[in-house]
Amino acid sequence: MKNAIYQALSHDCAANLAGEAFLLTQEYDHVLFLWENDPCIVIGRYQNPFSECNLQRMESEGVQLVRRQSGGGAVYHDRGNLCFTLIGNKETSSKEENFALVLEALASLGLTCELSGRNDILLNGRKISGNAFQTTSTKFCHHGTLLISSDLSVMNNYLTPSSEKLASKAVKSVSSRVGNLREGNPVITNEMMQQALIQAFEHHYGKAIHQALDFTQLSEAKENYRLFGDYSLILEKTPNFTHSFTHRFDWGETTIHIQVEKGIIKAVKMFTDALDTSVVTRAERVLQGIAYEKGAILEAQKTCEQADIASLLTVVASQL
Structure with missing residues (x-):
């Protein structure tokens, strides 16, 4: 089997998502992509940024707005959050297999976690990982977050979910239902989590090619950057409707x-x-x-x- 592990040297979320799109075109059986972002809000493919985000505050505080190609809700990223992507063949890959790999990595660090709801991972009842999916004609892409030491206190500054969404989850804020992995393992670091995922990936699929890339400099990623990070494109106006x-x-x-x-x-x-x-x-x-x-x-x-x-x-x- 031909497997690859990529680690991003870049911390621009739009560039890293463009890099992920590039990796979807590569001829590997299995890919693990690990990446960290500077502060940003990432919205789902068909979400309305005007209703999901405090755009004015984000702009004044330098928090990037990014749109991913997969579904799901809006999430806050910073350098205390480790992002992972698992790419495999469309016909043979599954989210169940991927979740088993991630849970194995978490367990190796003494963290007993469980799946819940719309593809979240919980630690002691609090969400430490959200996940989303997309498919191409040949590939299945599963990407997710792992909150390790993220600054959860600022999430409510930038995310503005509807009252219906909060009521359905019986919570008063976004941050009240999420947690960091350090609550279960006080010494865990991003590097430790990366190594645990790498070991679990190679345990499942065998040895892999390792490569570190700066996706802000990769020509193929630069070509697609606007699809994820072009502010005017993301804020496309909604026309008048009846x-x-x-x-x-x-x-x-x-x-x-x-x-x-x-x-x-x-x-x-x-x-x-x-x-x-x-x-x-x-x-x-x-x-x-x-x-x-x-x-x-x-x-x-x-x-x-x-x-x-x-x-x-x-x-x-x-x-x-």
Whole structure:
């Protein structure tokens, strides 16, 4: 098997995500990518930065805004947080196998952790790792965070989740439900966690090529930087729509904007933290072109074989 371990020398999150995109094109059976970022907020592929972030404070305090290509919610990164990426063949890789590897690495440092909810890892009931996924035509990419010694006190300065999201988690703030690994192992460092992941990776897949790269200097990453870190692109304005509403589904919180012309739905725009990012394009395909009236939308719901889209259509119809 041809395996590789990459460690980022760069701390620019957009550059590191562009580097991850580059690694997705490389011909390895398995890749482990380890990276750390300067303070930033990373939003999911279809999230609305205006509702998720305190953009003014971020700009004044030099906190970078970055958009990743995977789904999920907004997260805060700093140098006390270790990011990891596991890339494998689409047909054979699984998040279950990846989580087993990460839990093995944590256990080797005396940390007994467990999976919970929407692909989080908990230590003593507090979230120490969030995870998200994406696939290409040939690869499965699983990336996640490991909070080691992050400054959790500043998270609420930059993240502004909706009241619905907080109510669904029965918490009053983002920081109240997260924790650092140092709460379970006071001497743990990023370097110790990196080595534990490397050992677990090679235990699962065998020896690997090791390489350290500065992705701010790699030409292939520089070419894609704007996809992740171009501020104006991330803040793309939402057009005026006839009807907008927000609802929290089992699969994620969603804000949907519907534009109607002459009684027909002409355009749909969705912002969501759903892990399955395909829900956006699938919803657009179903809704565009049908009459904007309750009966037509309920009829589409009855014939829809996609559970998440069917639930969305039910809520859309209830708004009329």
